[in-house]
Amino acid sequence: MSDTLANRYPRSLRILHWVRAGLVLSLIAAGWTMTGLPDAAAVKFTVFYPWHKSFGVLVVAIVLVQLAIRSQSTLPHPPAALPRHERVLSEMVHRTMYLLLIVVPLMGYAMSSSYTESDGVFFFGMHLPELLPKNDARFRVFQWLHSTLAYTLLGLIALHVAGALKHRFLDRDRSADVLPRMF
Template sequence: MSDTEDGRIERYPPALRLLHWVRALLVLGLIAAGWTMTRMSDAQVARYGDLYPWHKSFGLLVLMIVLVQLAIRARARLPEPPAALPRHEAMLSRVVHRTMYALLVVVPVMGYSMSSTYTHSDGVPFFGLPVPELLPKNDHWFAVFQWLHRVLAYTLLGLVALHVGGALKHRFLDRDRRADVLPRMW
């Protein structure tokens, strides 16, 4: 199952490509929703009645998608970095990708932990279904998880910007067209 006659894999498997783009849209939506809802006043009903439950549900969905992606990646043959990439860029790409995957697991877990420990939380829903809260209620730990969720989400946003910027650089600025990584994910 290779894309070239010499056995090299040129594109990611279709399932990974689809999950990548679905997850990308969800993460950007979650960051926008998180930013919006934390700036709303407590008096606005939509903050707790709509945005928080949807944010929690979609955050858990992203976690599930990432776990599926990691399982597929562990079993699939994946493309190597383009030979035209300078060594330092290939290494930076590897570090950014691994860190993004780690944060795509840790950020939702911190969000779950934050909601689970908050003494006034109405639970962690997954599209209307209650998810068991495994951590004891403790507002001190809530504050720690809240801080970690926020800081790590912004860190993830920075890495996403670097990831997108790198893909666009390779697509439009690199002289060697073989450095273009975007067709691998289409």
């Protein structure tokens, strides 16, 4: 594939893609870390949870901006060298990732809103409104959904990366390489 501008995503989408990727992977790592800390560790509630919530809200904002830009942009078509089943799988993975990039943080927001011990969601120091009544039974449902969907998102990210690396290093037809489109 030639590395022409027509075969690349717009610069704004490429930048937001990599910023979002770094944030999401950091949020997953922070989630593992903070949930593994004992409740007696002050850093769990003074650092990890507030920053996790702020950056989670930021991810939703970035995704909404990306979707707006995508709707107004000319995007590259899938390489003709990709077999139909890979194009379909790629489309399904991308759509599901975008959906989960919104739903996972919303489930986290719902957790914070509904948990009786939570003081809500702060977005870099600004208190966001709690939209749900306090209810620990609902909190547990939102907690399960947040965790389960976050792991689902992580699996899709792994599939996304594996697909890009496969096209880059294993496909015989070099025009199937999709990686230059995001750099």
